Amino acid sequence: MLSSGMKRLGTRKIGPVIVTVAAMLSPTWSWATAEQDPWENVNRAIFRFNDTLDTYALKPVAQGYQKITPELVQKGVTNFFNNIGDVANLANNLLQGKVQHAGVDTSRVLFNSTFGVLGVMDVATPMGLQRNNEDFGQTLGVWGVGSGSYVMLPFFGPSTVRDGIGLVPNAYMGPYPYMNNMGVRNGMYALDVVDDRANLLAAEKLITGDRYVFIRNAYLQNREYLIKDGEVVDDF
Incomplete structure (x- = not known):
């Protein structure tokens, strides 16, 4: 079995080159097949577009953010957006x-939003309230909806047909559709994306070989792991 702690790792969202850290640490990749990726030629072209966009735009911004922003402030920003994400986890x-997990999510939002000053400090985790990692793509999987083929989405990165559909309700579980001030909304979203990318700078050093294949297999394996709550048997 894979490590039970793995399901608590990962990113808040999918982005241009978001590689799920939990999956990158997994020991097996061989199970992803051409059958799961019938649109590989198109997916690779979109991957090159995303990768170029990341290399010349998002990654340099994230590196600059990480360099000039004090670590304590970075941690506070990550905690703030994680607290917002806990609302989607709850839903x-x-x-x-998963009533018990929903109770944990509720407690996390309440404690972190109050004692944690709007989530800037994560006071819930030291209390034993571990963060969950849920989204509507996982919900569809739990309901029995098949993943469908692997697809690389422009700007959003690795996905499947099911997870791509899940992006729509995921968006409405966040704050951005309900924010009327466009400047504040766009600024907040931009900071969220840059913070996510900065958190992945160290992890991307783990990528080896064919970047496309590595990221595809990492994504598919981690999604299976999350949907099955860690009940996945190693290939070996």
């Missing part, structure tokens, strides 16, 4: 019938 745990 999806309820939709999946």
Whole structure:
């Protein structure tokens, strides 16, 4: 079995080159097949576009952000956006019938939003309230919807047909559609994306060989792991 702690790792969202850290640490990649990636030629072209965009735009910005921003401030920003993400975790745990996890999510939001000063400090984790990692793509998987083929989305990165559909309700579980001030909304979203990318700078050093294949297999394996709550048997 894979490490049970793996399912608590990962990123808040998908981005241009978002590689799920939990999956990158997994020991097996061989199970991803051409059958799961029938659109590989198109996917590779989109991957090159995303990778170029990241190399010349997002990554340099993230590196600059990491360099000039004090580590304590970076941690506070990450905690703030994680606290917002816990609302989506709560909604999806309820939709999946995971009442106990939903209770943890509720407690995390309450404690971090109050004692943690709007989530800037994560006071819930030291209390034993571990963060969950749920989204609507996982919810559809729990409901029995198949993943469909692997697809590389422009700007959003690795996905499947099911997870791509799940991006729409995921968006409405966040704050951005409900923010009327366009400047504040765009600025907040931009900071969220840059913070996510900065958190992945160290992890991307783990990528070896064919970057496209590595990221595809990492994504597919981690999604299976999350949907099955860690009940995945190694290939070996």
